Amino acid sequence: MVNTHSAMRAKGVLFLCRDNGARSLMAEAILNSFSSGPMRAFSAGVTPCAEIPMPVSQVIEARGVEVQALRSKSWTEFDGLPGLKLGFVISICDPDAGEACPYWPGQPVRAHWHIAEPREQGDVNEYYRILDETYDVIFRCVNGFLNLPLEVMNTFALNRSHDRRRAPLVPDHLRVTPLPARAPAAS
Numbered sequence: 001m002v003n004t005h006s007a008m009r010a011k012g013v014l015f016l017c018r019d020n021g022a023r024s025l026m027a028e029a030i031l032n033s034f035s036s037g038p039m040r041a042f043s044a045g046v047t048p049c050a051e052i053p054m055p056v057s058q059v060i061e062a063r064g065v066e067v068q069a070l071r072s073k074s075w076t077e078f079d080g081l082p083g084l085k086l087g088f089v090i091s092i093c094d095p096d097a098g099e100a101c102p103y104w105p106g107q108p109v110r111a112h113w114h115i116a117e118p119r120e121q122g123d124v125n126e127y128y129r130i131l132d133e134t135y136d137v138i139f140r141c142v143n144g145f146l147n148l149p150l151e152v153m154n155t156f157a158l159n160r161s162h163d164r165r166r167a168p169l170v171p172d173h174l175r176v177t178p179l180p181a182r183a184p185a186a187s
Contacts, residue, residue: 016102020045044075059131
Protein backbone atom coordinates (compact mmCIF):
# COMPACT_ATOMS: atom_id res chain seq x y z
CA MET A 1 0.00 0.00 0.00
CA VAL A 2 1.26 3.48 -0.90
CA ASN A 3 2.12 5.75 2.01
CA THR A 4 -0.69 8.23 1.37
CA HIS A 5 0.38 10.46 4.24
CA SER A 6 3.67 11.40 2.59
CA ALA A 7 2.01 11.60 -0.82
CA MET A 8 -0.64 14.02 0.51
CA ARG A 9 1.92 16.04 2.47
CA ALA A 10 3.81 16.66 -0.77
CA LYS A 11 0.79 18.47 -2.23
CA GLY A 12 -0.91 21.77 -1.72
CA VAL A 13 -3.93 22.69 0.34
CA LEU A 14 -6.28 25.26 -1.18
CA PHE A 15 -8.63 27.11 1.19
CA LEU A 16 -11.62 28.59 -0.64
CA CYS A 17 -14.17 31.11 0.56
CA ARG A 18 -16.34 33.82 -0.90
CA ASP A 19 -14.06 36.86 -0.85
CA ASN A 20 -10.61 35.66 0.35
CA GLY A 21 -10.52 38.55 2.79
CA ALA A 22 -10.30 36.89 6.21
CA ARG A 23 -11.06 33.20 6.87
CA SER A 24 -9.22 31.54 3.99
CA LEU A 25 -6.30 33.96 4.34
CA MET A 26 -6.04 33.12 8.05
CA ALA A 27 -6.06 29.40 7.22
CA GLU A 28 -3.35 29.85 4.57
CA ALA A 29 -1.14 31.88 6.91
CA ILE A 30 -1.58 29.52 9.85
CA LEU A 31 -0.93 26.32 7.87
CA ASN A 32 2.15 27.76 6.19
CA SER A 33 3.44 29.03 9.52
CA PHE A 34 2.93 25.81 11.50
CA SER A 35 3.25 23.06 8.88
CA SER A 36 6.43 21.08 8.88
CA GLY A 37 7.47 19.40 5.68
CA PRO A 38 6.45 20.00 2.09
CA MET A 39 2.74 20.79 2.69
CA ARG A 40 1.95 24.26 1.32
CA ALA A 41 -1.25 26.25 1.73
CA PHE A 42 -2.91 28.61 -0.71
CA SER A 43 -6.16 30.56 -0.46
CA ALA A 44 -8.59 32.07 -2.93
CA GLY A 45 -12.07 33.47 -3.24
CA VAL A 46 -14.90 33.37 -5.73
CA THR A 47 -15.09 37.18 -5.69
CA PRO A 48 -11.82 38.27 -4.04
CA CYS A 49 -11.58 41.62 -2.31
CA ALA A 50 -9.28 44.27 -3.69
CA GLU A 51 -6.96 44.09 -0.69
CA ILE A 52 -6.71 42.39 2.68
CA PRO A 53 -8.49 44.45 5.33
CA MET A 54 -5.96 46.00 7.74
CA PRO A 55 -7.68 44.57 10.87
CA VAL A 56 -7.35 41.04 9.42
CA SER A 57 -3.63 41.54 8.79
CA GLN A 58 -3.18 42.98 12.27
CA VAL A 59 -4.92 40.03 13.98
CA ILE A 60 -2.79 37.51 12.06
CA GLU A 61 0.42 39.44 12.73
CA ALA A 62 -0.41 39.83 16.43
CA ARG A 63 -0.21 36.02 16.68
CA GLY A 64 3.32 36.01 15.28
CA VAL A 65 2.24 34.73 11.85
CA GLU A 66 3.78 36.25 8.72
CA VAL A 67 1.43 38.27 6.49
CA GLN A 68 3.77 39.83 3.90
CA ALA A 69 3.19 37.10 1.30
CA LEU A 70 -0.61 37.15 1.73
CA ARG A 71 -2.82 38.67 -0.92
CA SER A 72 -6.43 38.23 -1.90
CA LYS A 73 -6.76 36.16 -5.09
CA SER A 74 -9.36 34.63 -7.34
CA TRP A 75 -9.76 30.88 -7.46
CA THR A 76 -9.31 31.07 -11.24
CA GLU A 77 -5.57 31.60 -10.59
CA PHE A 78 -5.38 27.98 -9.43
CA ASP A 79 -7.48 26.32 -12.12
CA GLY A 80 -5.08 24.31 -14.26
CA LEU A 81 -1.97 25.99 -12.85
CA PRO A 82 0.98 23.94 -14.17
CA GLY A 83 2.96 22.15 -11.50
CA LEU A 84 0.44 22.76 -8.70
CA LYS A 85 -0.50 19.50 -7.01
CA LEU A 86 -3.50 19.99 -4.78
CA GLY A 87 -4.03 17.23 -2.24
CA PHE A 88 -6.88 18.99 -0.44
CA VAL A 89 -9.40 21.71 -1.19
CA ILE A 90 -11.17 23.02 1.91
CA SER A 91 -14.10 25.39 1.54
CA ILE A 92 -14.79 27.77 4.40
CA CYS A 93 -18.27 29.26 4.43
CA ASP A 94 -21.42 29.71 6.47
CA PRO A 95 -24.44 28.19 4.70
CA ASP A 96 -26.64 29.14 7.68
CA ALA A 97 -26.04 32.79 6.77
CA GLY A 98 -27.03 32.12 3.15
CA GLU A 99 -23.43 31.95 1.97
CA ALA A 100 -22.89 29.52 -0.92
CA CYS A 101 -19.91 27.21 -0.51
CA PRO A 102 -17.50 27.21 -3.43
CA TYR A 103 -17.09 23.86 -5.14
CA TRP A 104 -13.78 22.76 -6.64
CA PRO A 105 -14.13 19.99 -9.23
CA GLY A 106 -11.56 17.31 -9.84
CA GLN A 107 -9.49 14.89 -7.85
CA PRO A 108 -8.31 16.64 -4.68
CA VAL A 109 -9.86 15.54 -1.42
CA ARG A 110 -12.56 18.08 -0.60
CA ALA A 111 -13.76 19.08 2.85
CA HIS A 112 -15.81 21.89 4.33
CA TRP A 113 -15.32 23.99 7.46
CA HIS A 114 -18.50 25.73 8.56
CA ILE A 115 -17.14 29.04 9.92
CA ALA A 116 -19.07 32.31 9.97
CA GLU A 117 -17.72 35.30 8.06
CA PRO A 118 -16.31 37.90 10.48
CA ARG A 119 -18.43 40.88 9.47
CA GLU A 120 -17.14 44.38 10.11
CA GLN A 121 -19.00 45.95 13.00
CA GLY A 122 -19.79 49.57 13.78
CA ASP A 123 -17.77 49.13 16.97
CA VAL A 124 -14.08 48.63 16.06
CA ASN A 125 -13.35 46.76 19.30
CA GLU A 126 -16.20 44.32 18.61
CA TYR A 127 -14.86 43.71 15.09
CA TYR A 128 -11.40 42.88 16.46
CA ARG A 129 -12.96 40.56 19.04
CA ILE A 130 -14.84 38.72 16.27
CA LEU A 131 -11.66 38.50 14.18
CA ASP A 132 -9.77 37.11 17.19
CA GLU A 133 -12.46 34.46 17.73
CA THR A 134 -12.43 33.56 14.03
CA TYR A 135 -8.63 33.22 14.10
CA ASP A 136 -8.88 30.93 17.15
CA VAL A 137 -11.44 28.66 15.45
CA ILE A 138 -9.37 28.47 12.27
CA PHE A 139 -6.19 27.84 14.29
CA ARG A 140 -7.88 24.84 15.93
CA CYS A 141 -9.18 23.58 12.56
CA VAL A 142 -5.74 23.83 10.91
CA ASN A 143 -4.08 22.24 13.94
CA GLY A 144 -6.57 19.35 13.80
CA PHE A 145 -6.01 18.99 10.06
CA LEU A 146 -2.22 18.91 10.45
CA ASN A 147 -2.53 16.25 13.14
CA LEU A 148 -4.83 13.86 11.30
CA PRO A 149 -3.66 10.27 11.83
CA LEU A 150 -2.30 8.21 8.96
CA GLU A 151 -5.42 6.03 8.92
CA VAL A 152 -7.59 9.08 8.25
CA MET A 153 -5.34 10.27 5.42
CA ASN A 154 -5.51 6.78 3.91
CA THR A 155 -9.31 6.78 4.25
CA PHE A 156 -9.53 10.17 2.52
CA ALA A 157 -7.36 8.95 -0.36
CA LEU A 158 -9.23 5.67 -0.78
CA ASN A 159 -12.70 7.17 -0.58
CA ARG A 160 -12.36 10.42 -2.50
CA SER A 161 -13.82 8.83 -5.63
CA HIS A 162 -17.11 8.37 -3.74
CA ASP A 163 -17.62 12.13 -3.53
CA ARG A 164 -19.93 12.36 -6.55
CA ARG A 165 -22.73 14.51 -5.12
CA ARG A 166 -20.58 17.38 -3.80
CA ALA A 167 -21.15 16.00 -0.31
CA PRO A 168 -18.47 16.71 2.29
CA LEU A 169 -16.01 13.86 2.39
CA VAL A 170 -15.25 14.19 6.07
CA PRO A 171 -17.38 11.76 8.11
CA ASP A 172 -19.54 13.31 10.83
CA HIS A 173 -17.31 12.02 13.63
CA LEU A 174 -14.29 13.80 12.10
CA ARG A 175 -15.90 17.16 11.34
CA VAL A 176 -14.28 20.06 13.09
CA THR A 177 -16.50 21.71 15.67
CA PRO A 178 -15.36 25.00 17.17
CA LEU A 179 -14.18 24.51 20.74
CA PRO A 180 -14.71 27.08 23.49
CA ALA A 181 -11.03 27.20 24.49
CA ARG A 182 -8.87 29.92 22.96
CA ALA A 183 -5.62 29.15 21.15
CA PRO A 184 -2.68 30.84 22.85
CA ALA A 185 -1.72 34.21 21.46
CA ALA A 186 1.89 34.74 20.43
CA SER A 187 3.95 36.52 23.04
